[in-house]
Amino acid sequence: MTITADDLIALVRAYNPKTNESLIREAFAYGARMHDGQLRHSGEAYFTHPVAVAAILSEQKLDDATIITALLHDTIEDTKASYSEVEKIFGNEVAELVDGVTKLTNLQLHSNETKQAENFRKLFMAMSKDMRVILVKLSDRLHNMRTIKSMRPDKQSQKARETMDIYAPLAGRMGMQWMREELEDLAFRVLNPEGRASIIRRFITLQRETGDVIQRITTDMRGELEKGVIEADVFGRAKKPYSIWRKMQEKELSFSRLSDIYGFRIITETEEDCYRTLGAIHQRWRAVPGRFKDYISQPKTNGYRSIHTTVSGRDGKRVEVQIRTQQMHDVAETGVAAHWSYRDGVRSKNPFAVDPAKWIAQLTEQFDAEENHEDFLEAVKLEMYADKVFCFTPKGEVVKLPRGATPIDFAYAIHTRIGSACVGAKIDGMRVPLWTRIKNGQSVEIITAQGQTPQVTWLDVATTGKAKSAIRRSLREVDRERFIKLGRELARSAFEHVGKRATDKALSAAARNMRLKNADELLALLGSAELTGREAVQSVYPDLLPERGDHVDHRRAVVGLEPGQSFDRAPCCQPLPGERIIGITFRGRGVTVHAIDCERLSLYESQPERWLDLRWHDGSHAAVYGVTLDLTIGNDAGVLGRICTLIGEAAANISDLSFMERKSDFFRLFIHVDLRNVEHLHSLMLTLEAESHVAEIVRFRDPSAGGPVGDKPAKQDARSDA
Known part of the structure; x- marks a missing residue:
């Protein structure tokens, strides 16, 4: 998909509302004019490459100078543009960056005789003036690797080896792990596809x-x-x-x-x-x-x-x-x-x-x-326990605790029963307050008493997760019934605030969604102020508030496609953003995207050349991905209308509805809804489960609904949305 100047500016404006839009637009026009008539190996207009590099850098939320440099990074090297002209129009900072990228491009980094370490020395020299030069170069290499299929096989191998030996390790050294992994995987695809x-x-x-x-x-x-x-x-x-x-x-x-x-x-x-x-x-x-x-x-x-x-x-x-x-x-x-x-x-x-x-x-x-x-x-070896203190029991046994731990943490590290019964402590034989910080090599003795229970103030003294968890658990048990009663009133008020009822089914659904044991545990946490009523409501009805932010273009929602390939979602498994996916190529039909656990994938096991390793774009998606829900609901007046209202309130759209079974007391129906991602699906199903008239709800998948098996992979050209 072609990225326009408006598209690029929108990407930058999303994280930098104060961006100099006019200067980016001018750089876009200047680069397009300088590269006019030039083509890539794929036959595309050459300027699509600098624009794609700028888009990659915008994903890293970089400054205007770096974005403009990406648009112009090949102008001095490959067009009639000069350093002085770029400096006059766009300023000294951009001109220096473009010149730095040009010099870096001219380094002979792929020499077989040159050792990797020496290549890094050259890179250090080239980027010592401004490291944004290497950020542009890495993004340049990433886009070239994403579109490498249009190059000759020998050039592909050369670029892939150079990427594996130099650019991927450099991205890792700079802390850009996502880029290192993608560069390695793209190079691996060329060097060892089998x-x-x-x-x-x-x-x-x-x-x-x-x-x-x-x-x-x-x-x-x-x-x-x-x-x-x-x-x-x-x-x-x-x-x-x-x-x-x-x-x-x-x-x-x-x-x-x-x-x-x-x-x-x-x-x-x-x-x-x-x-x-x-x-x-x-x-x-x-x-x-x-x-x-x-x-x-x-x-x-x-x-x-x-x-x-x-x-x-x-x-x-x-x-x-x-x-x-x-x-x-x-x-x-x-x-x-x-x-x-x-x-x-x-x-x-x-x-x-x-x-x-x-x-x-x-x-x-x-x-x-x-x-x-x-x-x-090589990665520098680090001291393993620089953040720990080692102390001893009166019998000489070693206890390892985080730095800053107190006798309370020590007591719970020995045993929960000892921690709960603690009334005092001695360090190296001297009585000390429970908030004392333990030092390396000290001997700690815990004093206990029958009938002692944890105090609220201990939460401010303890530092380890084990101690804090045990203290909170004990405090909850003491007043559990009181907290449950108070929590029920808080839940009723919170649910009524959004026009819902805190029914037993709704509370059970909230507890399940928040990974709590049961509704009583949820109510106890509400009553003890460890959870808010708003959190409980949102766990069942998370979409009552309007969604914010720009959405990923659904036509470019999948990352990892080969150049020129379009995609569609497999009707058998209806994969959603957030789920792991695999692509199967079809001649003349692009790529069909399946969820990784789709039963139909077994049909293609003998055709590995048709498999593509794909992933969904990390951004926010619009509710355009259809999924089929299989519902069994009570046959009462107004129930279906209520179900449709709940789906609408969850910011989902009903695209189709069909009845499968009609009985005197229950209906079974298929509802086709458009959703954002797998989390949206889960929240919608939880919302419907909380409705008292819904007897059962499952996600419907039909393994027989996939595409043909015998097609060969589609021919690929050089265009890529990846």
Whole structure:
């Protein structure tokens, strides 16, 4: 799909309302004029490439100068434009950036005789004046790799190898992990297409045999965090095909013996919650020795901060877990680029973003001082327990606690019963207040008494998730009945405020959606002010408030298509944004997108050349994706109208409705609704489940509704929406 000047400006304005629209529009027109008549290998107008590079940089929320540089980055090199003309029209800053990209392009980085470390030395020299030069170059390479199919096979191999050896590692070194992974996967697709297809096929088989492992583990992790009263978001995904292939080669293992092929990311609200989350995860699953790294206490030089740990369950399967705050996550996504990112028209003030000049100086100094440059390219080894204190029981047993822990944390670390009965503590034989901070090497003795119960003030003293969770649980039990009674009144008021009734079914649906044991637990949390009535209402009716923000164009909603390929959603599984997807190519029909657990995919197992590894665009989607719901409802007056009203209130549109069965007391019908994503589907189903006249609701899928099997892959041209 062609990106116009208005499209690009809209992308920039979304994060920078104060953008200089006229200057971007002028750069767009100037670049189009300079490149007029030039074509890419695919036959497209050449200027579509600089525009696509600018769009990639806008996804990273970069400043106007970088966006304009992307539009002009090939003008001095490939057109009649000159440095002085660019400087006169767009200023010295843009001219210097465009000139820097030109010089970087002219470096002979793909020489087989030149070692990778020496290539990095050249890159450091080229980007030392302004690192935005390399940000443009990386985005330039990313778009070239996305559209590489139009090049000759020998050129494809050369560019893919250069990408794998230089640009992907550099993106990783700069902290841009998403770009590193995509560059590696695109290069892997060229260098070893059969190996990549093999990994994808095995993933499909594993999914069919074990079910949705990611969803299961994500639910378990959220449950553990709920127990610890930790506010956090949990995301899971399968690792990229190249990452798995590399592990298989390094460890000389088959796919079936490779364990840690799934990764999970937990985004917390505070740094303290990161360590509480780590404790909750290690309490539930066994930590794998040697696989723990604390990049929060000792960040990487590019600003990256996160806790990494690998854990294993009873079945021996390993999963990698990354724990970080939202601000840390923003830097982890964009790395050094976060220094230039904008939000609401001003430079984003992320406390973890690194000053690029200092980063380059430090990196270059470190590089020149390293005798073995290969060692320099390896990740720096970090001290494993820099954030811990080690103390002792009176019997000499070692207890490991977070730095800043108190005797309360120590008592609960020994046993919940000891923590609840604690009345005092001695450190190194001296009586101390319970809020005392324990230091390394100290001996701690807990004094207990029968009849003692946890006090509310202990919540301010305790630091570990285990202690806080146990204290809250005990406090809730003391006044549970009072809290339930108060919570019922709060729920009634909150539901009536939005025109709903707090029926037993609605409360049970809210409890289930919030992963609580039952409605009484929900009411107790409401009564103790640990949940708000608004949260309870939104868990059942999340779409009563209007949706905000721009939507992803549904025609460009899928990432990973080959050049020139269009797509449609498979009618058999009706995949939604948020679900893992696979594409099957058809000659003359583009690509049909299936959910990864679709039964119909088994029909294509013998045709791996037709498989595409796809994903949904990360942005906000409009409610245009049809899904069929199978409902059984009571045969009473007004029930169907009530159901339709609830669907409308949930911001979903009914596109079709048909009755399947009509009985004296119940109707069974298919309702076709247009939704935004899988979360929208889940919330709508929860809303309908809470309606007392709905006896049953399921998502309908028809494996017989797919397309033809015998078609060969569609021919591909050079156009790409990916």
